[in-house]
Amino acid sequence: MTDRTDKYMGQALKRKEDPRFITGAGQYTDDFVLHGMLHAAMVRSPYAHARITGIDKSSVEDMPGVHAVLTGEDVAAAGTGPIPVGWLLPELKVPPHHAVAQGEVNHVGDIVAVVVADTRAQAEDAAAMLAVDYEALPSVALGSAALEDGAPQVHDDVPGNVAFRWEIGDEAALNEAFGRAHKTVKVNLRNHRLVPNAIEPRASLAQFSPASGEYLLYTTSQNPHIHRLILAAFVLNIPEHKLRVISPDVGGGFGSKIFQYQEEVIVLLAARLLGKPVKWAARRSESFVSDMQGRDHESEAELAVDAEGRMLGLRVNTVANLGAYLTLFAPAVPTYLYGTLLNGVYKFPAVHAKVTGVVTNTVPVDAYRGAGRPEATYLVERVVDVMAHELGMDPAEFRRINFIQPDEFPYQTPVALVYDSGNYEPALDMALDMMKYPDLRAEQERMKGTGKILGIGVISYVEACGLAPSALVGQLGAQAGQWESSLVRVHPTGKVELYTGSHSHGQGHETAFPQIAADELQIPIEDIDLIHGDTGRMPYGWGTYGSRSAAVGGSALKVALQKITAKAKKIAAHLLEASEEDVEHAEGVFRVKGAPGQQKTFFDVALMAHLAHNLPEGLEPGLEATAFYDPKNFVYPFGTHIAVVEIDTDTGHVKLRNYGCVDDCGPLINPLIVEGQVHGGIAQGAGQALWEDAAYDDEGNFLAGTFMEYAVPRADDLPSFETGHTVTPSPHNPLGVKGIGESGTIASSAAVANAVMDALWHECRIPHLDMPYTSEKVWRAIRDARGAGLGQAADD
Amino acid sequence: MYPANFDYHRASSVQEALAMMAENPDLKVIAGGHSLLPAMRLRLAQPPALLDVFGLEELRGIRREGDVFVVGAMTTHAQVLRSELPLFPEVAHEVGDPMVRNRGTIGGSLAHADPSADYPAAALALGVEFVIRGPGGERTVPADEMFVGMFESAVGLGELLTHIRIPASVRGSAYEKFKHPASHYAIAGVAVVRHADGEIRAAYTGAGERAERLPLLEERLNAGQPAGEGLVDAANLLGDRFASPEYRAHLVDVLAGRAAARV
Numbered sequence A: 001m002t003d004r005t006d007k008y009m010g011q012a013l014k015r016k017e018d019p020r021f022i023t024g025a026g027q028y029t030d031d032f033v034l035h036g037m038l039h040a041a042m043v044r045s046p047y048a049h050a051r052i053t054g055i056d057k058s059s060v061e062d063m064p065g066v067h068a069v070l071t072g073e074d075v076a077a078a079g080t081g082p083i084p085v086g087w088l089l090p091e092l093k094v095p096p097h098h099a100v101a102q103g104e105v106n107h108v109g110d111i112v113a114v115v116v117a118d119t120r121a122q123a124e125d126a127a128a129m130l131a132v133d134y135e136a137l138p139s140v141a142l143g144s145a146a147l148e149d150g151a152p153q154v155h156d157d158v159p160g161n162v163a164f165r166w167e168i169g170d171e172a173a174l175n176e177a178f179g180r181a182h183k184t185v186k187v188n189l190r191n192h193r194l195v196p197n198a199i200e201p202r203a204s205l206a207q208f209s210p211a212s213g214e215y216l217l218y219t220t221s222q223n224p225h226i227h228r229l230i231l232a233a234f235v236l237n238i239p240e241h242k243l244r245v246i247s248p249d250v251g252g253g254f255g256s257k258i259f260q261y262q263e264e265v266i267v268l269l270a271a272r273l274l275g276k277p278v279k280w281a282a283r284r285s286e287s288f289v290s291d292m293q294g295r296d297h298e299s300e301a302e303l304a305v306d307a308e309g310r311m312l313g314l315r316v317n318t319v320a321n322l323g324a325y326l327t328l329f330a331p332a333v334p335t336y337l338y339g340t341l342l343n344g345v346y347k348f349p350a351v352h353a354k355v356t357g358v359v360t361n362t363v364p365v366d367a368y369r370g371a372g373r374p375e376a377t378y379l380v381e382r383v384v385d386v387m388a389h390e391l392g393m394d395p396a397e398f399r400r401i402n403f404i405q406p407d408e409f410p411y412q413t414p415v416a417l418v419y420d421s422g423n424y425e426p427a428l429d430m431a432l433d434m435m436k437y438p439d440l441r442a443e444q445e446r447m448k449g450t451g452k453i454l455g456i457g458v459i460s461y462v463e464a465c466g467l468a469p470s471a472l473v474g475q476l477g478a479q480a481g482q483w484e485s486s487l488v489r490v491h492p493t494g495k496v497e498l499y500t501g502s503h504s505h506g507q508g509h510e511t512a513f514p515q516i517a518a519d520e521l522q523i524p525i526e527d528i529d530l531i532h533g534d535t536g537r538m539p540y541g542w543g544t545y546g547s548r549s550a551a552v553g554g555s556a557l558k559v560a561l562q563k564i565t566a567k568a569k570k571i572a573a574h575l576l577e578a579s580e581e582d583v584e585h586a587e588g589v590f591r592v593k594g595a596p597g598q599q600k601t602f603f604d605v606a607l608m609a610h611l612a613h614n615l616p617e618g619l620e621p622g623l624e625a626t627a628f629y630d631p632k633n634f635v636y637p638f639g640t641h642i643a644v645v646e647i648d649t650d651t652g653h654v655k656l657r658n659y660g661c662v663d664d665c666g667p668l669i670n671p672l673i674v675e676g677q678v679h680g681g682i683a684q685g686a687g688q689a690l691w692e693d694a695a696y697d698d699e700g701n702f703l704a705g706t707f708m709e710y711a712v713p714r715a716d717d718l719p720s721f722e723t724g725h726t727v728t729p730s731p732h733n734p735l736g737v738k739g740i741g742e743s744g745t746i747a748s749s750a751a752v753a754n755a756v757m758d759a760l761w762h763e764c765r766i767p768h769l770d771m772p773y774t775s776e777k778v779w780r781a782i783r784d785a786r787g788a789g790l791g792q793a794a795d796d
Numbered sequence B: 001m002y003p004a005n006f007d008y009h010r011a012s013s014v015q016e017a018l019a020m021m022a023e024n025p026d027l028k029v030i031a032g033g034h035s036l037l038p039a040m041r042l043r044l045a046q047p048p049a050l051l052d053v054f055g056l057e058e059l060r061g062i063r064r065e066g067d068v069f070v071v072g073a074m075t076t077h078a079q080v081l082r083s084e085l086p087l088f089p090e091v092a093h094e095v096g097d098p099m100v101r102n103r104g105t106i107g108g109s110l111a112h113a114d115p116s117a118d119y120p121a122a123a124l125a126l127g128v129e130f131v132i133r134g135p136g137g138e139r140t141v142p143a144d145e146m147f148v149g150m151f152e153s154a155v156g157l158g159e160l161l162t163h164i165r166i167p168a169s170v171r172g173s174a175y176e177k178f179k180h181p182a183s184h185y186a187i188a189g190v191a192v193v194r195h196a197d198g199e200i201r202a203a204y205t206g207a208g209e210r211a212e213r214l215p216l217l218e219e220r221l222n223a224g225q226p227a228g229e230g231l232v233d234a235a236n237l238l239g240d241r242f243a244s245p246e247y248r249a250h251l252v253d254v255l256a257g258r259a260a261a262r263v
């Protein structure tokens, strides 16, 4: 019997899943072995753009172990459809995205052919030998270059390389606001491209049973149900229930494992054609050119203020590079997940943004941790800092006087969103206190002339996560619902299984979701397990992205749990021969109010629910409930992040010296998990600001295809982070929670960028440089500014 | 990727290794494998057969012979790090990470002559000697003749670098490195050594096609002058998107100044 009265919600429990990960006992896709399994290797294009003029299958068909070579023709002959886009915009141009290229390749890494062999080594050896003839075509890599007159055409059916033109906000109101401006600043910003680099490379393993016509797919996915829907309904043209998709342990995604990939189609098709299970597992060098990449915006931003420094308007014009194909959420990321966030935390009378989505000969770009919101935050917070510097105002104070005030929520922004709740100033003050901001400014002055310069970057962000409700996102073009489901199954012994459509691949759901359930059911957390990642075991769900798991999946769970406790209470009242109103669920038992000792445990109730020997008249046996929860609105986490950098003026080297942040994600289900999410997020965002760069040359050759060329942050590059929280519950979900999975990344690129530019502004009046702040770039900027006499200005 | 197929042999003595190499010119020596294996996995190197010498005890460890240390080629970076050698421990600390240092060897690194490796600058500034054995017997190569070009050392086909002779006592030494942000190899590295007789020798690595002495720096420092600028000509240096030749030349100046200040 349970007599617990403590609460699990809010406790920093260690993650239940970690022992298996740390001891190597995790079960990842590549760990699964099916009888008679073959191995596929992809032949990838070395060209950014080329016509395939010939593939000589016979060049490898006799090599040891080779079973088959599949080309685009074979895929077409099998009746396999192109991979669809999951978010449509008006007049969107969608070039066909085939599982294997059909006549033309459009980026380095595009799949030209597939070799299937007995072993992986044999498949890779043969793939390396396959004779393919290409005729190189003109290619283009930079979004703005693709828009120029006479630029190479990526796809014949996307004229001018423009996939869409989109705008948001009231342009006339904005022009009117700029007419009243006391001062305006204009900044051109590049939010450069990134490689997601999940620690587990993608992998897929497919099996086809000719007897039942059923497919089984193990794959590295954040949302197995979405794959099942797309693959069954659009690509393979089979009934959905004939495909079971399992995403077992998944080693990180950061967005890159949301999308429907070519390789998943390929292994399913190969398994059917060859009558044997087929596995593919990416090499890291494949991940670099085949995982959907992130960001890649070129923007012009213009900010207007009045004589008191109050913001009047923001004008934004962005070219979003979408890469060679439009993948699942690609059209949504630079539009509804970006344009709608350009209001930031400020009281802007007017904001207007235009976005041009452009195709280029590069790896496709889609959602990457933060998806649109880091791009918006970087742009807004960078231009706000440039203005603060121009006005001679302290950047923190400039923000403060422009914040939306706590009594103004729910707050309608000029760019469509209604912010649910917020209180921005306490988070700012707490962060300034935490970092001893005045002392930092004093130190910055003291360091002048020492060969080191200090920079302090302050940013305040708001982000929107838990995309919802479904009806609204449907109107905006989503071809998906945005609710989540949960099934709670109570066994006769009182042990409980929770099923959720929210996949966990680093977020700690297996710990956090049971914490929610243990409190609702008032039973020990050890009695509860979470199951996820298998379309064969759980109701429909939409998966994990956009920091939606706690707010949407957690809420779905909460609703299902409430159904369980309601039914359990009915049974308990019946067993206690009391009326339901007289029974309370407290201290781990169902008891008659005011009658000590008259009680039933959760176990008593669960057992009776299953034995059904003595149930209330008309009540169904069993104790199981399913909920489908569709939120009323997004949730809006916010906070302030402060980064401190030290720049060596002799070398231009930037050292991230301190980092502190205060985030508000509503009530914390598990502070330890929140902390982990924040830490990882900060590291990833700092990575963009200082090191990471998925660089292409002008023709689309990829220049950063290994970790020798692509710099990710390492532990010794980063300081210890200081974290804090304010708690402003979301008013419209049953847990009051907001997302925290992406906040760190959304905030930290901007914070670190502002820190570097704060240093360079104080030292030599450089208003803006683009990320990443590599040492040569910084060194040159300082040298050139000093050469132009700008260093003097800093001493005025 | 997987490496291309290869045969694998392991030698049980230096003598046997040399005999096997004489017999089979296709044999490629593998030491710690921390330069060779990454190249094989990218299929930049496709040796048909490997000869593993990593386990040879006679090539491992550090012993003192009068005023020199004799260091076995298969001594790992981790062993170097914990040793009493001049300068090398400080340099070993800059090489890779603990996993790399536990497996990679001093001999492998120096024989490989990676232009962005750390040890070569130290070897030049210390004036070490390389003991190389081959079909024609044993020869000793001075540091100044070791680094011939990009990934090209004086160790020839069929030869084995067996030992490195390092002066046991110097009056002062320093190594300053500027790391590549991705690989953490040297974009530039400068070693400065004040030898027992008071003479200063200096060398740089990372910036050019091979590690080289810094004659102008040595001249200035030996004359009691500051390191100054213009130590190397950018025209002779490498450039990539992380660091142009001009920037590398500047870094050599900065690092030289910092290293010189410490000896």
Ligand SMILES: Cc1cc2nc3c(=O)[nH]c(=O)nc-3n(C[C@H](O)[C@H](O)[C@H](O)COP(=O)(O)OP(=O)(O)OC[C@H]3O[C@@H](n4cnc5c(N)ncnc54)[C@H](O)[C@@H]3O)c2cc1C
Pocket: B028, B029, B030, B031, B032, B033, B034, B035, B036, B037, B038, B073, B094, B095, B096, B097, B100, B103, B104, B105, B106, B107, B108, B109, B110, B111, B112, B114, B116, B117, B118, B119, B155, B159, B160, B161, B162, B183, B184, B185, B186
């Ligand atoms: C992740 C990583 C980071 C690294 N970072 C750095 C760094 O920061 N700085 C740095 O300097 N290095 C770095 N390295 C390289 C590392 O130091 C290597 O260990 C070293 O360069 C090669 O030594 P090895 O014993 O592994 O040689 P191997 O890789 O086994 O061999 C290298 C080459 O030398 C030849 N060879 C080896 N031993 C002999 C011998 N006795 N006689 C003749 N030929 C021989 C081999 O045939 C081969 O061509 C890094 C490596 C990795 C994997």
